[in-house]
Amino acid sequence: MAEANTDMEYYVSSTHGNAEGDGSRQRPWRGIARAQEAVRQARASGAAGTITVWIGEGRHMLDEPLVFDARDSGCGEEGRTVYRALPGTEPVLTGGCLLANWEPAGDGVYRCFVGWDALRDGGHTLFENGERAFEARSPKQGYHIVAGKRDGDGGRGFRFGRGDVPPIADAAAGGLKVFIWPGEGEWNWFSETKPVEEIDWEAGTIAFRDAAPWGIDKGSRYRLQGARELLTEPGEFCRDEREGYLYYMPRSLPIEGQEIVLPMMKRVIDIAGNGPVRHLELRGLTVEMSDTVPDYRMPVANREREEAREGLIRIENAERIAIADCVLRHAGMSGVVLNGRCREIELRNNVIEHLGYNGIYAIGLAPGEGDFGSAAESDVNNGHRIIGNTVRNGGELIGHGSGMQLYQSGGCVIADNVISGMPRYGISLKGQRFQAMEPSYYGTEVTWENHWDFLHARNNRIRRNDISDVMKDSQDGGMFEAWGAGLGNRIVGNRFHDSGIYFSVGYGIYLDDAADGFLVSRNVVHDLFGAGKGSLWFVIFAKGVGNVVENNLLFRNGAKAAIGTQEMAGEPNRDMTVLRNAVIDSGEQLYHFINWDDARLKEADGNLFFRSDGAAPTVTGFRGGDTYGKHPLPWAEWRAFLGGRFDARTVVAAQPLLDEIAPGQFRFRPDSPVWELGWQALEEGE
Structure with missing residues (x-):
């Protein structure tokens, strides 16, 4: 039986640890999982003091997410569970696998056998020497412009201009997708990535496998990506799920000398549980490289679809979690996602960069969502402190990516952050507008006088943030933006500049x-x-x-x-x-x-x-x-x-x-x- 109030320490090192270790500083374990097992055993035995897992220098290549649940919880502010970098070290948790055994495939392209099952389940983004590679695309920079509507459902495809679509032998089977901003050529609010069903070369039309929610017409911006015929420049890749190969044109040669990582999971750290996870801290760690959603679809009424609620760190059903002094980089989706039931999460002094989507994304419940007796009970995502973070270079895969977005999340302090390099907003608060609400929620009629009760993105304090170089690739937005948010938000003392x-x-x-x-x-x-x-x-x-x-x-x-x-x-x-x-x-x-x-x-x-x-x-x-x-x-x-x-x-x-x-x-x-x-x-x- 552990002594209730005694603080405890364990040590992990991917370079010096071994299976025969005992978790001491002199004989550390090699894997984090072994330390986690020891923490859980100690908590189950009654340990109530702070338990610290010191993680030393080295990289931990994970083949599945590192999951923390209620068994990993601390026992209060004086008895937290802490995973942190050993002073003077920079431990790295990587959510991918190193690719080797490359073979030439012609014209400067190499291929690596990954496996049919693996490519069916993941591997939709790639990194060479810590720099993102992109799916083979046309054009290489910027966009083609839609020539006009396709007959039939305006969201199912479009007409393309002569010469804009290069010859592609088997568009549907070859993985061709269209990255597009739907909206009749005028709206550039959300992007989608649409798998192609067919190309009619005689009619000059492209048809999608499933429809975009809005029509597409002359002026809509798009690019093609994913087909083998488009792979012509260094830093581009494509996948062949039929053969199980990944094709890549490296930026540097020889290819065997480059570190090429294929992420296979959409989250690297998953903090969630049937019972709330409480009083857990991650400090000083580098968390990197996660997979993306290959056929991303835009939110419905600002409510993000379930498959897109992914981040390097994803937190759900948790309270008083702290992520501090970490580097979160090279995300396929977002950096940190606070999904559903999350209260009083602290994100402090982190560097969050090179993101497929958003930097920090808090996603509360839509009006009427969940089995609650009242609007007040449905306010389950709140009280976060997001302070002193640097968030940069987002939206690398999803065109409306933002630095920080709070959907139906309130009572938060967002202060002293530096945000830059976003295709859409710096900071955004989202909810629902009155005219789009249902007649009633949770058995209560919605009226003008009470409709704010259902809007939980309220009483947020946005202060002393520095935001620059955003709105780079969208329109009808702002450096700070709010739509259908609740009452009592304060935007005070911020600097918005050079954008x-x-x-x-x-x-x-x-x-x-x-x-x-x-x-x-x-x-x-x-x-x-x-x-x-x-x-x-x-x-x-x-x-x-x-x-x-x-x-x-x-x-x-x-x-x-x-x-x-x-x-x-x-x-x-x-x-x-x-x-x-x-x-x-x-x-x-x-x-x-x-x-x-x-x-x-x-x-x-x-x-x-x-x-x-x-x-x-x-x-x-x-x-x-x-x-x-x-x-x-x-x-x-x-x-x-x-x-x-x-x-x-x-x-x-x-x-x-x-x-x-x-x-x-x-x-x-x-x-x-x-x-x-x-x-x-x-x-x-x-």
Whole structure:
């Protein structure tokens, strides 16, 4: 029987451990599984102190996920179960197998026999020397453009342009897929990967094995991938499930001298159990290389499909788990997934990079999901602390990948993170909008007054994050975005900067449909731009009800207007407050109101608007039908509107006297006019 409150230690080393070890520092075990067995035995025997498994230098090649369940739980804050790197070491847990026994296959391509069963079950992504290889594709960069609709179901395929599809002998049997952004050529919100059923060369059409949820038409972007005929450049691979071979053109030769890893599992660490897993920590570990979903389908009403809820670390039915000081890299799907029942998970000071999909993805329950007696009981994913992480280079396989996304997850602190290199959002909060809700959930009728009770992405604190270089490959999104989230979210003290909109339209801070009750305060948004055919329409776009936009600095943004509003999809847009914002070289207009009504603004005053060219601000979108801002309303006319309700104290044309004391760090001089307007220093408050 273990002594209840005695702390215990075990040691593991993939380089110095052996089967005859006893788990001591002098005689460590080789495998983590042996240490896990000892931890479980100790807990079952009554050990209540902290148990630490020290993992030494070396790589652990896993052939199945490392699973932690309730037997691995600690016994409280003073008796946690901890798996951590031995000081001075960098242990690596790899979710794949090293490929060897390559043979030439012609034209610089090599092949390796993996096995029919193995390729049927996994192996959809590949890494050479720690760098992702990609399925053979056309084009190699960017996209082809759909030429038009295919006859019949608009989601089942499309017409392609002459010369866009190279000759492919057996498209259906040869593994050909189409990576595409469905949506009639205009929407680029979600990507899908569609297996090809057939190509009609005479008609110039491609048909999918199963339909996309939205139609596809002229202008939709796509690429072909996976067929042997497309394998023409180093760093590309394809699979032949019929023969059991993987084909690859290596970046470096000889191929035998390269470390080529084929991930065979979609999660490397799985923390879950029939009973909750509690008080477990992973610290200082490197977790790498997981498989992807080969035929990814977009979420339904923002609810991710079950097969896509995968990450290097996947947590479910767990409480008070900590992942800290780890490196999570080369994911086929997401970095960390907090799925379903998860409470008070701490993700701190991790580097999460090179991701097939999202960096961190918390997925709560959709309204009405689960057997609960009330909306309050269904709020099972909450209280997470996501602090000090670096998340970069996401969406490498799924085009709408984001740095962090919370779906129906609330009461979280997301602070001091650095996020960059995402094809869609930096941070996103998702739920459901009122008009799309069912008549009742959990036996309760849904009304306007109570519908927020079913929205659990609420009371989140998004503060002091640094977000740049996102919205790289999608449209109608923002660096921070919310859609159908709950009430009480606060976006305070963040820096959004150096990011572009490369086609269509996008925004800096985007409170999309039914994003209600947000506080957006003391944020710095600077150096955003539109490029190519893309337009940064508004720096801040706020739909929803009761949103407060106050004391933000918008500087050097190539936008049409600083602040935009719109009512759409039957969701109200009213009672917005706009106070003490400093808008400097960030749009021709201070406001662009689409479909204005007199309830749109609750209060607007004390702002500063300055353009270096000396132009006075205007207001657009105000007159009926002026959706695109072609009929500016002069500033004096705006100030006189509704008896002078708005912007009576707002200052225009005065020099703002703003200094950039370091790149991205700004300070108003003591004699700046903002102080008389009630400006609060950016570093104050949260």
